[in-house]
Amino acid sequence: MPSAAVDTPTSPSSPRRWRPRPAHLPLAVLLTVYLAARLLILTRFTVYTSVDSTSYADRPGNTIDLLSFTGHAPRPWGVPLLYALAGSDRAGTTVQWGISTLAWSLLIGATWLLLRTLPARLAAAAALVGLALTRSVYPWDHAVLSESLSISLGVAALALLAIWVRTRSRVALGALVLTTLWWTFTRQDVLPYVLLLLVVLTGYALLRRPRRAALVAVAVLLGGLAWNTATVHPTDESYRAWYSGLSLSEATFLYRLRFQILNDPPVARAYRRDLGMPRCAPAEQIAAGTPWQMTEFIAAWRGCPDLVDWTAREKDTVAYRYALTHPRHAAATTGEVLPTLLGGTTGRYADPVAALPTFPERVFFPDPDRVLPVTGLIVVLAAAVGALTRGFRRARWSAAAGGLLVAASTASAVAGTLFTAGEYARFGIQEAVLLRVGLILLVAATVEAATTALRDRAAARREPTPTPTTPTDSAVDAPGAPAEPAPAGDGQPDPAGAPRS
Known part of the structure; x- marks a missing residue:
């Protein structure tokens, strides 16, 4: 008699056809958009x-090396390598577009993979799509600068870390290591994020399995940090050949001297009185004006040898010392600058595409003065929900990742106020984007925790209360069945008729 199982879909001999799960159709729609x-x-x-x-x-006509793996170029090798391989500005920006597209798609998919409830998944995926299409984010992909690659590699590293945490895939871990190594050599201000990622990987290597692969990844990334550290000084000095004979640290400090110190009389007096900064009348006269005039300012600064010598000695530490000796004013200045650093660029550099809607920009990059209050409100609400749901329960990783990203981005932006000056919005765009990614993860974790708690509470209310039974009831319900012995100590006779003690 022939078996009917041969024709059934569950038969081992029948071909297995992949069928999309309906629960993932919203993700496919969002990725398609x-x-x-x-x-x-x-x-x-x-x-x-x-x-x-x-x-x-x-x-054409360039006489200096732009690409060096040992630091003998004005920039770290991450971005110059991309343009050297691409061969032209148009090709390089097209590659940046491709890396950015892949990175954000990975993060959207990884977040969907990590979360479990449909409301949280939809909220996170839709928000990430909207953020990626804002005018403060995507125009950097067609700018011949470091911002696009720095943002994209950071987003890709976070996505690959999430995928590895969820799947323990060695392919994802290897891609994470390569991406992070490249990210380390795009800009120096990515180092706080790389250190945070190292801490997370080290924690998993010590507390979870498999450990060997995570330990290898940690060792490779530590080697990358050592490599980066060894190239910092050569890169700083090589900057002189490109920019007015100044090192990168000198040029950065001169921008601060022009826009944060000499144009603010109380600050200038404090630097002269407490930190020993010499006077320089020509530089002070230019700083009192409104135009940038950086070429004239640098020439005036060079005309004051005492100030030049003081700058060489103090440029690396004087900002910290001022913050320690004048904490109130330093905090006030940070509070004034921070909203601009984290407020986005809104198409002030590369032109946005007119055909795309502008509402994502209004949602994610509103008035810069609202950035800190909204961030604080989301963090407080997330902490409250986390406390009520016993530490976010199933959304712990999303909540932890979001909270750490918000903290790291804010701390990096605060540190940036001690070094950067001038184009605050551009210099802080990486922190601004990753701050919003962190807030999206926090909101998604909050939605997931609240949804799960409400669902569990509703299920508990629907569950019927069990009715206790007695040995007599059992005997009535099942005639002829032997009675179960009563628990010890209840005074009931045992099967042999002897009373229990």
């Missing part, structure tokens, strides 16, 4: 260049 928008951007963007672009991509 995102990829369609990205293709529209690719067909309509224009390349943006500035003076800084000449330190990343080669130009």
Whole structure:
């Protein structure tokens, strides 16, 4: 008699056909919308260049090396390598577009994988799609600068870490290590994020299995940090060949001297009185004006040898010393600058694509003065929900990742106020984007925890209360069945008739 099982879908001999799960259809729709928008951007963007672009991509007549793996170039090798391989500005920005598209798609998918409830998944995925399509984010992909690659590699590293945590895939871990190594050499201000990632990987290597792969990843990334540290001083000095004979640290300090110290009389007096800064009348006169005039300011500074010598000695530590000796004013200055650092760029550099809607920008990058209050409100609400749901229960990783990203981005931006000056919005765009990614993860974890708690409470209310039974009831319900012995100590006779003690 032939077996009917041969024709059934569950038979081992029948082909297995993949069928999409209905629960993942919203993710497919969101990714389709995102990829369609990205293709529209690719067909309509224009390349943006500035003076800084000449330190990343080669130009006719250039006489200095832009790419060096040992630090003998004005920039770390991460971005110059991309443009050296691409061969042109247009090709390089197209590669940046591809890396960014892949990175954000990975993060959207990884977040969907980590979360479990549909409301949390939809909230996180839709928010990440919206953030990636804001005018403060995607135009950097067609700028010949370091911002696009720094943002994209940071997003990709977070996505790969999440995938590895969820799957323990060695492929994901290997991709994470390579991505983080490349990210380390895009900008120096990524180092706080890399250190945080190292701490997370070390924790998993010590507390979870498999340990060997995580330990190897930690060792490789520590080697990358040592490599980066060894190239800091050569890169700082090599900057002189590109920018007015100044090292990178000198140029950075001169911007602070022009825009944060000499143009603020109380601060200038404090630097002279407490930190020994010499006077320089020509530089002070330029700083009192409104135009940038950085070329004239540098010339005036060079005309004051005492100030030049003081700058060489103090440029690396004087900002910290001022903050320690004048904490109130330093905190007030930080509070004034921080909203601009974290407020986004809103298309002030590369041109946005006119065909894309502007509402994502209004949602994620509103008035900069609202950044800190909204961040504080979300953190407080998330902490309250976490406390009520016993530490977020099933959304612990999302909550922890979001909280750490918010803390690291804010701390990095605060540290940036001690070094950067001038183009605050541009210099802080990496922190601004990752801060919002962290807030999205926090909100998603909050939604997941609240949804799970409400669902569990509703299930508990629907569950019927069990009715206790007695040995007599059992005997009535099952005639002829032997009676179960009563628990010890209840005074009932045992099967042999002897009373229990």
